Amino acid sequence: MKKINQFFIRIKTNLAKTKFLVAVFSLLLLSCNKKLESNSQQEESVIVVVQDLSMSLNPSSTEITQERKFVSRFLEKEMSSNFDLMVLYSNSTSNSVTNNFKIEWQASEKVSSGYQSKSAKMLEESVMESENEDQKSAMIGKLCKKLFDEMPKQKSSQTEIIELLAEFEKQNAHYSNVKVLFISDMVQSSNLSNWDSDFPKDKKDAESKAQIDTEKLKKVFGLSDSALSKVSQISVLIPASVDKEKTITPQYYYQKLFENFSYRKPIEWHSL
Numbered sequence: 001m002k003k004i005n006q007f008f009i010r011i012k013t014n015l016a017k018t019k020f021l022v023a024v025f026s027l028l029l030l031s032c033n034k035k036l037e038s039n040s041q042q043e044e045s046v047i048v049v050v051q052d053l054s055m056s057l058n059p060s061s062t063e064i065t066q067e068r069k070f071v072s073r074f075l076e077k078e079m080s081s082n083f084d085l086m087v088l089y090s091n092s093t094s095n096s097v098t099n100n101f102k103i104e105w106q107a108s109e110k111v112s113s114g115y116q117s118k119s120a121k122m123l124e125e126s127v128m129e130s131e132n133e134d135q136k137s138a139m140i141g142k143l144c145k146k147l148f149d150e151m152p153k154q155k156s157s158q159t160e161i162i163e164l165l166a167e168f169e170k171q172n173a174h175y176s177n178v179k180v181l182f183i184s185d186m187v188q189s190s191n192l193s194n195w196d197s198d199f200p201k202d203k204k205d206a207e208s209k210a211q212i213d214t215e216k217l218k219k220v221f222g223l224s225d226s227a228l229s230k231v232s233q234i235s236v237l238i239p240a241s242v243d244k245e246k247t248i249t250p251q252y253y254y255q256k257l258f259e260n261f262s263y264r265k266p267i268e269w270h271s272l
Contacts, residue, residue: 044082044084044174044175044176044177045080045082045083045084045175045176045177045178045179046083046084046085046086046171046174046175046177046178046179047075047078047079047083047084047085047086047179047180047181048086048087048088048168048171048178048179048180048181049071049085049086049087049088049143049147049180049181049183050087050088050089050090050161050164050180050181050182050183050184051087051088051089051090051147051151051183051184052090052091052159052161052182052183052184052185052239053089053090053091053151053152053154053155053156054090054091054155054156054157054158054159054184054185054187054189055155055156055157056159056185056187057184057185057239057241057242058155058241059239059240059241060241063239063240063241063272064148066240066272067147067148067183067237067239067272068144068147068148070237070270070272071143071144071147071181071183071237072140072144074181074235074237075140075143076136076140078179078233079136079139079140080136081105081107081132081136082105082107083105084102084103084104084105084175085102085103085139085140085142085143086100086101086102086103087100087101087102087143087146087147088100088164088167089152090159090160090161090164090182090184091156091158091159091160100167101146103139103142103143105135105139106135147183157189158189158190158191159184159187159188159189159190160188160190160192161182161184161186161187161188162188162190162192162193162213162217162257163190163192163217163221165217165221165223165227165228165261166217166221166223166227168180168227168228168231169223169224169227169228169261171230172226172227172229172230175230176230177230177232178230178231178232179231179232179233179234179235180231180233180234180235181235181236181237182234182235182236182237183237183239184236184237184238184239185238185239185242185246185247186236186238186247186250186254187199187246187250192213192216192217192220193209193213193216199246199249200249200250200252200253201249202249203249203252205249206249206250206251206252206253206256207252207253207256209253210252210253210254210256210257210260211256211260213257214257214260214261217261223261224261225260225261225262226261226262227261227262228258228261228262228263229261229262229263231258231263232265233265233268234258234263234265234267234268235267235268235269235270236254236267236268236269236270237270237271237272238269238270238271238272239272240271240272242271244271247269247271251267251269254267255267
């Protein structure tokens with residue numbers, strides 16, 4: 001009888017150990033799944049560079065060199081891992097489906113393989129950081145080549161700037177964070193809104209025009225009030241040849257227009 005009792009005690013002990021091991025294994029699996037899930041759901045971001053191809057801008061080789069340096073520094077500062085880069089042209093076909101050049105970040109999947117020593121973990125992180133920096137530099141170089149070495153020769157008689165808001169809204173479906181850099185004098189000239197004959201006179205006039213154009217954009221493109229809700233930064237680089245006096249009232253216009261579509265920060269204006 002005593003032997004039978006000992007036998008059942010051993011069975012109970014083994015069952016308890018088995019349950020414990022199963023529980024530990026389940027927790028490990030859950031932890032791994034969470035790591036994989038967090039990697040797969042990592043927020044994606046994009047920097048959109050808008051290049052003005054209007055006839056009013058004809059940069060010299062010196063200006064192009066200056067703009068290239070600015071863009072390189074800007075991207076070095078604002079870009080981190082998991083950022084895509086995109087080029088859009090501001091011309092008479094801003095909303096064309098072909099107006100889109102994208103360089104996608106190639107993410108390296110990091111899957112935990114269990115315990116790592118501190119030195120091994122530091123080495124792995126150092127390698128990944130180096131790879132990310134190499135990829136970042138290559139992407140910036142490729143984008144600058146597209147902007148400045150492969151710039152389309154054909155100039156446009158129109159400058160569709162506000163029409164690009166429809167393109168920005170499309171990025172909401174793909175990105176959680178959008179940054180925009182315009183290389184432009186920001187003079188709107190299209191059938192939707194033409195400043196060639198009606199340039200904003202002062203702050204009041206600029207904001208009034210922005211309000212009118214807000215309603216036009218909603219009607220023509222069906223833009224929602226949250227079209228720019230995922231845009232975290234808008235910067236403008238004014239080319240060196242542009243008369244700086246003509247960049248004052250447009251600042252009021254664009255600040256009001258972008259705010260109407262849920263952009264909540266001051267526009268950053270830069271000049272060469």
